[in-house]
Amino acid sequence: METVKVIINGKEVEAPKGKLLLEVCFDAGFPIPNFCYYKDLPPQAACRMCLVRIEKMGRLQTACTMRVSEGMVVTTESEEIRRARMAMVDFILANHPLDCPVCDKGGECELQWMAMNYGDLLARFDEQKDATGEYPLSPFIWLDPQRCILCYRCIRVCDEWVENHALGVRGRGAHSVIVGNRPDGTLACEHCGNCVEVCPVGALTSTNFRFRARPWDIRDTVTTCTYCSDGCQLRLSVRDGRVVRAWAKDLTKMDAEFANKVLFSFRTAPETRHNWINEEFLCLKGRYGNEFVNSPDRLRVPLLRRNGRLEPATWEEALKYVAQRILEIKRTYGPESIACIGSPRLTNEDLYVLAKFGRQVLETPHVTHAMDVDWRPFFKRLTVPLLTQPELREQMPTILLIGGNPPEYNPLTAYSLRAAVHRHGARLYIVSARPIGRLQVATRFFHIRPGSEPAVWLALLDEGEVERAAEATLLTREELYELRRFVWEADRLALLVGREVTGPALEAAAVLGGMLQAKGERIVRVLPLLRFNNSLGALDMGLVAEMLVPEQVGPQIKALYLMGCDLVRFYGDAWRQALARAELVVAHELFLTRTAELAHVVLPAMSFAELDGTFTNNAGQVQRIRRALGVAGDWRPDWMIIDQIAAKMGADLGCRHSAANIFREIAETIPGYQGITYARLNEEGAIQTERPLMPLEVIDRARLLERLRAQVEAIDHTAERLQEPAPLGIGLFEPGTLTEHVPLLRQAFGWDVRESVEVSR
Amino acid sequence: MRVLDVVKAIAQGLATTFRHLPDRVTTQYPDEPVRLERRFRGQHILHVDENGREKCVACFLCAIACPADAIYIEAAEDLRPYPERIGVDIRYARVYDIDYGKCIFCGFCEEACPKDAITMGPNFELAWYTREDMIKHKEDLLITRQRVSPHLEIAP
Ligand code: SF4
Ligand code: SF4
Ligand code: SF4
Ligand code: SF4
Numbered sequence: 031m032e033t034v035k036v037i038i039n040g041k042e043v044e045a046p047k048g049k050l051l052l053e054v055c056f057d058a059g060f061p062i063p064n065f066c067y068y069k070d071l072p073p074q075a076a077c078r079m080c081l082v083r084i085e086k087m088g089r090l091q092t093a094c095t096m097r098v099s100e101g102m103v104v105t106t107e108s109e110e111i112r113r114a115r116m117a118m119v120d121f122i123l124a125n126h127p128l129d130c131p132v133c134d135k136g137g138e139c140e141l142q143w144m145a146m147n148y149g150d151l152l153a154r155f156d157e158q159k160d161a162t163g164e165y166p167l168s169p170f171i172w173l174d175p176q177r178c179i180l181c182y183r184c185i186r187v188c189d190e191w192v193e194n195h196a197l198g199v200r201g202r203g204a205h206s207v208i209v210g211n212r213p214d215g216t217l218a219c220e221h222c223g224n225c226v227e228v229c230p231v232g233a234l235t236s237t238n239f240r241f242r243a244r245p246w247d248i249r250d251t252v253t254t255c256t257y258c259s260d261g262c263q264l265r266l267s268v269r270d271g272r273v274v275r276a277w278a279k280d281l282t283k284m285d286a287e288f289a290n291k292v293l294f295s296f297r298t299a300p301e302t303r304h305n306w307i308n309e310e311f312l313c314l315k316g317r318y319g320n321e322f323v324n325s326p327d328r329l330r331v332p333l334l335r336r337n338g339r340l341e342p343a344t345w346e347e348a349l350k351y352v353a354q355r356i357l358e359i360k361r362t363y364g365p366e367s368i369a370c371i372g373s374p375r376l377t378n379e380d381l382y383v384l385a386k387f388g389r390q391v392l393e394t395p396h397v398t399h400a401m402d403v404d405w406r407p408f409f410k411r412l413t414v415p416l417l418t419q420p421e422l423r424e425q426m427p428t429i430l431l432i433g434g435n436p437p438e439y440n441p442l443t444a445y446s447l448r449a450a451v452h453r454h455g456a457r458l459y460i461v462s463a464r465p466i467g468r469l470q471v472a473t474r475f476f477h478i479r480p481g482s483e484p485a486v487w488l489a490l491l492d493e494g495e496v497e498r499a500a501e502a503t504l505l506t507r508e509e510l511y512e513l514r515r516f517v518w519e520a521d522r523l524a525l526l527v528g529r530e531v532t533g534p535a536l537e538a539a540a541v542l543g544g545m546l547q548a549k550g551e552r553i554v555r556v557l558p559l560l561r562f563n564n565s566l567g568a569l570d571m572g573l574v575a576e577m578l579v580p581e582q583v584g585p586q587i588k589a590l591y592l593m594g595c596d597l598v599r600f601y602g603d604a605w606r607q608a609l610a611r612a613e614l615v616v617a618h619e620l621f622l623t624r625t626a627e628l629a630h631v632v633l634p635a636m637s638f639a640e641l642d643g644t645f646t647n648n649a650g651q652v653q654r655i656r657r658a659l660g661v662a663g664d665w666r667p668d669w670m671i672i673d674q675i676a677a678k679m680g681a682d683l684g685c686r687h688s689a690a691n692i693f694r695e696i697a698e699t700i701p702g703y704q705g706i707t708y709a710r711l712n713e714e715g716a717i718q719t720e721r722p723l724m725p726l727e728v729i730d731r732a733r734l735l736e737r738l739r740a741q742v743e744a745i746d747h748t749a750e751r752l753q754e755p756a757p758l759g760i761g762l763f764e765p766g767t768l769t770e771h772v773p774l775l776r777q778a779f780g781w782d783v784r785e786s787v788e789v790s791r
Numbered sequence: 792m793r794v795l796d797v798v799k800a801i802a803q804g805l806a807t808t809f810r811h812l813p814d815r816v817t818t819q820y821p822d823e824p825v826r827l828e829r830r831f832r833g834q835h836i837l838h839v840d841e842n843g844r845e846k847c848v849a850c851f852l853c854a855i856a857c858p859a860d861a862i863y864i865e866a867a868e869d870l871r872p873y874p875e876r877i878g879v880d881i882r883y884a885r886v887y888d889i890d891y892g893k894c895i896f897c898g899f900c901e902e903a904c905p906k907d908a909i910t911m912g913p914n915f916e917l918a919w920y921t922r923e924d925m926i927k928h929k930e931d932l933l934i935t936r937q938r939v940s941p942h943l944e945i946a947p
């Protein structure tokens with residue numbers, strides 16, 4: 031990279047040529063006040079707050095648009111600049127309502143900070159202010175146009191981060207107003223709330239946080255999102271034992287002092303630098319979907335079935351009952367009659383203890399978890415390392431996505447894909463049976479027949495199969511050759527594998543990377559788009575037995591130990607009868623789910639906001655979750671419940687009363703987790719596990735091709751392409767076991783959620 | 792002579808004492824009102840504007856200024872037009888509690904308030920039988936609800 035020398039305030043600084051002057055100054059330790067500048071967004075030069083003096087240039091220049099060149103001599107602090115900044119603040123405040131006491135942003139507002147540091151004591155404008163009220167733009171977002179300083183950050187974020195293009199400006203000059211994309215000015219968008227977060231002032235505010243707290247009386251805890259497998263980091267803000275918001279804004283990039291001021295409340299992780307895998311991005315669920323932890327419907331005491339009804343019981347009673355019944359069933363029918371089924375939402379610690387309990391105490395082979403797609407063959411044959419989000423954004427000039435719908439199911443991945451295109455012009459090829467809205471940045475889109483993803487993999491693996499693949503996919507041979515060239519000629523390639531890819535095609539996805547790398551000097555990384563926050567962790571922790579079919583329960587399986595998994599909801603009503611046939615059903619749950627209703631014992635567990643633990647995301651990165659809330663019910667961590675039951679059965683699982691201890695054992699026994707500790711996770715954020723890679727020679731590729739061909743033959747060759755893109759919200763706006771307990775989401779999307787069943791007290 | 796000087800000094804001193812003996816210093820509280828200076832810091836008063844709207848906008852500044860952590864507030868939204876609503880702004884305090892078991896009457900809350908919504912009032916009779924009673928709610932503190940004790944008078 032070519033570097034240039036510039037002199038800033040007399041200090042000589044070396045910087046990459048063409049970098050923004052504002053960023054160079056920041057790095058050199060001379061932060062320049064700004065509003066409309068935002069890292070990684072196109073420069074706007076709307077606020078003129080960043081004025082600096084550059085030698086040999088007539089007027090003061092905006093540092094946020096100026097690119098550094100050799101020999102530039104810059105002054106960022108002088109009387110002239112001080113006065114210019116003062117005038118700009120005065121100008122911005124000309125119509126600003128000064129209602130900090132009622133404004134949600136008060137206390138963490140960039141304008142307050144600028145006015146305090148760079149403004150004048152008295153305003154020079156004494157004209158009447160143009161007062162307008164606040165009004166909602168959507169069920170999630172409110173706008174107070176008078177507070178808006180017209181920096182256009184929100185518009186740029188909506189365009190670039192989430193590609194909703196939902197915000198715009200109406201009117202001109204001082205009368206410009208931010209408006210939504212509906213004719214009446216409201217918003218039809220994916221409601222990610224990122225626009226609210228980047229807004230430097232309180233013009234955009236979130237419904238759920240409005241008026242509920244102030245930055246100085248909340249406590250932030252950095253934790254990991256509990257929804258999709260991308261694994262965003264977020265801060266959960268808690269006031270009075272209730273989660274009031276989730277946010278991810280990087281305050282350090284403005285000014286370290288500002289960050290300290292805003293985050294002076296107690297924090298559990300060092301945040302002098304913000305090295306999150308999601309940068310500042312959060313999606314609808316990560317941002318607005320956390321309030322289920324406050325829900326009054328949470329189970330608070332153990333429930334035990336007596337006379338056919340679930341009735342409150344003490345922990346002692348419930349645990350004793352479970353231990354006793356399990357021992358009886360094991361004695362009568364043998365260990366194979368018991369099955370343990372976990373959930374991919376739980377922490378590694380919980381799942382590890384469940385697996386250990388199943389194998390060592392119950393001695394059953396049936397230790398598994400609820401899976402939507404069976405990814406086991408993929409991870410077994412993995413030939414290249416997994417792709418992390420920062421790598422995807424910064425280092426991958428060629429990207430191929432086959433299947434999946436990232437904007438709906440893996441929003442962070444969608445964000446990273448867009449960032450890769452915007453930041454360094456990555457070429458993104460998408461192969462999908464349905465047009466994907468909100469990934470219009472793609473270079474090429476290959477529209478295939480529904481279900482024909484395996485044929486694409488076949489063509490990528492073997493040139494001789496292009497003909498067959500063309501027939502199956504409805505793509506032309508030229509298109510398939512183009513895809514092949516794209517993949518086989520890339521230096522650095524990212525392969526993204528959607529959930530439509532199954533069976534042998536999934537194995538092909540795992541093997542292709544190795545084949546490409548064997549061909550020559552190049553880097554290939556693969557990202558499987560798993561569904562749940564800890565789908566990969568569940569596999570790693572060894573919950574890998576074949577999932578049961580409901581028919582097995584009764585004749586073969588007598589007892590079901592369910593940890594956080596709602597079988598009836600997940601796999602359908604056939605499980606209702608199956609559960610009724612079982613002699614013992616134990617369920618750890620947060621809510622009385624359809625499955626828990628049918629259980630014999632329901633044990634109230636803790637949510638991610640009350641627990642310490644770790645999740646493993648789809649890139650195999652381990653990240654911490656941290657306890658953000660105190661104890662508001664008589665609930666216990668899942669691992670502790672199992673530990674206590676095991677103790678009652680006379681076994682010791684070695685949990686020693688802490689998640690950290692369990693994780694220490696995980697690090698010792700689970701391949702890839704070696705050397706990872708909580709201390710390191712606190713320090714480094716995300717740590718990627720080293721996955722065992724399968725050497726190419728071991729894989730019987732001829733056999734794989736054969737099976738892949740058979741899979742291609744089985745494709746329905748009459749199906750037509752789906753012309754309509756998937757509707758907005760097909761994944762995001764759907765109720766889930768957790769999101770349906772979030773009042774805001776329930777109201778916004780009009781979910782008809784059945785009333786919670788009354789439990790007698 | 793030294794002895795004479797001493798006796799003279801004592802006599803002078805006692806003369807002052809006896810001169811003031813008829814003055815009445817003790818206030819016969821509660822039979823007589825206690826006279827308070829204007830800047831006396833007693834129980835807080837939450838104010839309303841000229842139309843009876845509560846001035847407090849629940850900004851939480853008093854709560855953070857309070858060194859004793861005695862103030863608890865919950866904010867709420869009231870979107871009705873001004874004549875109908877509770878407070879001067881659309882944001883008001885749904886709950887405003889001061890715990891007189893904690894308050895040290897420093898007056899920082901009054902200084903912090905950007906809306907002149909809270910001031911230290913004259914009421915000083917702050918004794919109750921339970922700790923619960925020591926927590927006073929918005930309803931007790933509002934100027935429209937709070938009675939000035941008959942046992943005090945404020946210095947002109
Ligand atoms: S919530 Fe997200 S999608 Fe909607 S306008 Fe804001 S940035 Fe755009
Ligand atoms: S609403 Fe906020 S982010 Fe958008 S232009 Fe106004 S001040 Fe900027
Ligand atoms: S993208 Fe995934 S991990 Fe990130 S906030 Fe959304 S659901 Fe959570
Ligand atoms: S007078 Fe002082 S101690 Fe009492 S509530 Fe006000 S700030 Fe707190």
Ligand code: SF4
Nearest residue numbers: 847848850851853904
């Ligand atoms: S009394 Fe004053 S400082 Fe306290 S919350 Fe109300 S307006 Fe804010």
Ligand code: FES
Nearest residue numbers: 064077078080094
């Ligand atoms: S930050 Fe440079 S003009 Fe706004």
